[in-house]
Amino acid sequence: MTPLADLPVWAALLTGFFLLLGSVLTLLGSIGLLRFRSFYERIHAPTLGTTWGTGGVLIASIIFHSVLQSKPVLHEILIALFVTVTTPVSLMLLARAALYRDRSEGNDGVPPFETVAEPRDEQRRSSNT
Amino acid sequence: MSALLPYPLLTASLLVMWILLNGLSVGQVVLGGIVALAASLAMAALQPAKPRIRSWDMIPQLLLIVLVDILRSNIAVAGIILQGRRLTRTSGFVMIPLELRDRTGLAVLACIITSTPGTAWVEYHAGSGRLRIHVLDLIDQQAWIDLIKQRYERRLMEIFE
Amino acid sequence: MSGIIIVWSVTIAQLVLVAAMACALLRLVRGPRAQDRILSFDALYVGAMLLLLTFGMRAGSTVYFEAAVVVALLGFVSTVALAKFLMRGEVME
Numbered sequence: 001m002t003p004l005a006d007l008p009v010w011a012a013l014l015t016g017f018f019l020l021l022g023s024v025l026t027l028l029g030s031i032g033l034l035r036f037r038s039f040y041e042r043i044h045a046p047t048l049g050t051t052w053g054t055g056g057v058l059i060a061s062i063i064f065h066s067v068l069q070s071k072p073v074l075h076e077i078l079i080a081l082f083v084t085v086t087t088p089v090s091l092m093l094l095a096r097a098a099l100y101r102d103r104s105e106g107n108d109g110v111p112p113f114e115t116v117a118e119p120r121d122e123q124r125r126s127s128n129t
Numbered sequence: 130m131s132a133l134l135p136y137p138l139l140t141a142s143l144l145v146m147w148i149l150l151n152g153l154s155v156g157q158v159v160l161g162g163i164v165a166l167a168a169s170l171a172m173a174a175l176q177p178a179k180p181r182i183r184s185w186d187m188i189p190q191l192l193l194i195v196l197v198d199i200l201r202s203n204i205a206v207a208g209i210i211l212q213g214r215r216l217t218r219t220s221g222f223v224m225i226p227l228e229l230r231d232r233t234g235l236a237v238l239a240c241i242i243t244s245t246p247g248t249a250w251v252e253y254h255a256g257s258g259r260l261r262i263h264v265l266d267l268i269d270q271q272a273w274i275d276l277i278k279q280r281y282e283r284r285l286m287e288i289f290e
Numbered sequence: 291m292s293g294i295i296i297v298w299s300v301t302i303a304q305l306v307l308v309a310a311m312a313c314a315l316l317r318l319v320r321g322p323r324a325q326d327r328i329l330s331f332d333a334l335y336v337g338a339m340l341l342l343l344t345f346g347m348r349a350g351s352t353v354y355f356e357a358a359v360v361v362a363l364l365g366f367v368s369t370v371a372l373a374k375f376l377m378r379g380e381v382m383e
Contacts, residue, residue: 007292007293011292012293013295015296016296016298016299017299019344019347020299023302023306023307023344024306025203025207026340027306027310027313028207029210030312030314032206032209032210033314033330034313034316039323039325039329040222040249041220043249043329044206044246044247044248045210045246046329046332046333046336047243047246047249048210049337049340051203051244052200053340054339057344061346061347061355064296068350073352075150078149078359082362082363083336086362086366087244088242088244089370090332090366090369091249091250092239092243092250093370094328094332094369095249095250095251095252095263096251096373097374097376098376099251101323
C-alpha cells in the first residue's frame with residue numbers, strides 16, 4: 001500500500017467518485033434484474049451495468065493507473081470498446097430467443113409474427129415446428 | 130494502396146489496439162503492423178461488404194448525443210428501479226418503420242438502441258424495414274417513433290447513405 | 291490522505307459489486323425461465339470483470355487487466371452460444 005500515498009488527493013477523489021458511481025450503477029442494474037416482473041422488462045436492467053457502470057469503473061482505473069505510473073495507461077479503453085460492441089449482440093440474441101420461445105409456446109403478451117415481411121431463416125423454421 | 134491495404138481503418142485500429150496492449154516501442158509497432166496487415170488481408174479474403182462513410186463530421190456529433198442520451202436514460206432507469214412497485218408503469222413493444230437500409234448503419238442503430246437503458250432492440254424485418262423495440266417506460270408510442278427517427282436514424286442516414 | 295481515500299472507495303466499490311453479483315446470482319437461481327438465467331449470467335460476468343479491475347487498483351498493478359479481458363471475452367462467447375442454443379436447440383448451424 002506504500003505507492004498509494006504518492007497519489008495526489010485530486011486524483012484519489014476523482015478515482016473514488018467514478019469508482020463509486022460505476023459500482024452503484026451496476027448494483028442498481030442488478031437490483032432491477034431482480035425486481036422487474038417480466039423478461040422483457042428485465043432485459044433493460046443489465047444495460048445500466050454495461051454502459052455507465054463499466055464506464056465509471058474504467059474511467060476510475062484509467063485515472064488511477066495513469067497518475068500512479070505518470071504516463072497514460074489507456075488499455076482500459078479496449079474493455080470499454082469490447083463491452084459496447086458485445087452487449088447489444090448478446091442482448092439482441094437473447095431478446096429474439098425469448099420472443100421465439102414465447103411465440104412457439106403461444107404465451108400471452110407477445111406481439112404476433114408478421115407475415116407481411118420476408119421471414120428470415122430462423123423464423124421460417126419456427127413456423128414449421 | 131488497395132491491394133496492400135484493403136481495409137485501412139481496420140489495419141489502423143488493430144495496430145492501435147496492439148500498441149495499447151503491449152506498450153509503445155519500435156519493436157512492438159513493427160510486430161503490430163505485421164499482425165494488423167495480415168489480419169486485414171485475411172479479412173479481404175472473406176470479402177465482407179465494405180461500409181462507405183459519407184460524412185465524417187457527423188460522427189462526433191452522433192457520438193456526443195448518444196453518450197448524453199445513455200447518461201440521461203441511465204438516471205431515468207435508475208429512478209424507475211428505485212421507485213419499485215409504488216408507481217404503476219407500462220412497458221411494451223413499439224413498431225418503428227425504418228428507412229435506413231445500410232447494414233452498417235443498422236448495426237450502429239442496434240448498438241445505440243440496445244445500450245441505451247430503457248429501450249431494447251427486439252426484432253427487425255429486412256423485407257418491410259420494420260423494427261420492433263421494447264420500451265421500459267412507455268407513455269406515448271408516437272413520441273418514441275419520432276425520437277428514434279429524428280434523433281438517430283436521420284443522422285445515421287446522413288453518415289452512411 | 292489519498293491512500294485512505296483510495297482504500298476506502300475501493301473497499302466500498304468491491305462490496306457494492308459483490309452485492310450486485312449476489313442479486314444477479316439470486317435471479318440466476320430463481321429463474322423462472324432459461325432466458326432469465328442467461329441474462330443474469332451475463333450480468334454476473336460483467337460484475338466479475340469490474341471486480342477484477344478494482345482488485346487491480348487495490349494492488350496498484352495492471353496485471354488484473356488481462357484477467358478482466360479474458361473474463362469479458364469468455365462471458366460474451368458463452369452468452370451468445372447459450373442464446374443461440376435457446377433459439378434452435380443446437381449451437382452450430
